Amino acid sequence: MAKSTNRLPSEASPVKKNIISKLTTWATTPKGMSTLLLGKMAFKMAIASAISLIIAQGLRWEYPFYAVIAAIIVMSSTHGSTLKLGIQRLIGTTIGAVAGAIFAIALGSNSLSLLLCVFLTVFFASYFKFNEAAKLAGYIAAIVILSHSQSPWIYAWHRYLETFLGIAVALVVNNLIFPARAGTELRRYLSQTLVHLEEFYRLVVNCALTGNYDRASVDGLKLNIINSLLAERELWNEVRQGQTNEPIDTRINEAWEFLIRRIWEHILAMEHTVLARQQDNFWQMLSPQITQLAQVTQNAMLSLATAVKFPESHLSLPEIEVAIANATQELNQQPEIQQTNSSMDELLRFFTFFYTQEEVGRKLQRMAALLNPSNS
Incomplete structure (x- = not known):
């Protein structure tokens, strides 16, 4: 038994080397490279979402999940594309929050206010070429009117801060973990x-x-x-x-x-x-x-x-x-x-x-x- 046990490391070593060799070869194939990139992106999203949640909870913000959502959605393969998505999301959040607050104060929380606000928000956001921000702006505006008409400006400000936090965390994580320019x-x-x-x-x-x-x-x-x-x-x-x-x-x-x-x-x-x-x-x-x-x-x-x-x-x-x-x-x-x-x-x-x-x-x-x- 002792002799058999002594041989195990030497017998396992070629197997281990063979596995490592196959994994290395697979990693250089198009499918392997694509899978690794997907894994890196998923990992960066997970890290950014966790950090955003920890910071938002530490600051005792009421809706920390907005920071988490922003960190996940804006994460992209490069710093430049992440920044571009982040700016679009920040613009959409700002437009939607401000428009929702204005209509909630002027017309209240009702279907007419919602109809006019969403229409005008999406239309003008698209008209001024903020295409990627338009739908988000309409979505945020609707939330302000329907759920936060009592304190729309406070809610709008919190959405801006939470979104900004998520974007900032995504940019930092993208630069520090598996950075890709x-x-x-x-x-x-x-x-x-x-x-x-x-x-x-x-x-x-x-x-x-x-x-x-x-x-x-x-x-x-x-x-x-x-x-x-x-x-x-x-x-x-x-x-x-x-x-x-x-x-x-x-x-x-x-x-x-x-x-x-x-x-x-x-x-x-x-x-x-x-x-x-x-x-x-x-x-x-x-x-x-x-x-x-x-x-x-x-x-x-x-x-x-x-x-x-x-x-x-x-x-x-x-x-x-x-x-x-x-x-x-x-x-x-x-x-x-x-x-x-x-x-x-x-x-x-x-x-x-x-x-x-x-x-x-x-x-x-x-x-x-x-x-x-x-x-x-």
């Missing part, structure tokens, strides 16, 4: 977008080569890409405002914003072209000329997706230029093109696909060049 988040989103674009591109090329098209997968990828591009737009704005942890000379060049959107548009154009084609035999006859270029382009997207995550990355993609030159030369020497009975429309579809594919490659080359700070 706009530059870091932007790199992560750009990497994620490139991975999704590579999947979309691969499915479109496969349709060109085989005629098979997985529309369900494509629709899911399109939605992911659109969501990433929208998130990137906000992050680009934060980076321009200096809300990032990167020095200027190592930031992603702003031309990336244009280039990645152009690649997205090019692949959509390629998709439209292959779905409109009519003669499969013609495309299959010329498929060798686009296969190598497609493979090189896919590899380039994945290489860029890895490189962009790290500041001061350097990447060169000379293989794209070689693949484009080879494909163009082979197509120019194809006697089948002159001898084919395919219609002019079909020829135009194929060459539209090919030259758009070539443009995707050139955009990737430019993106790789811009990773080098000396070319920015």
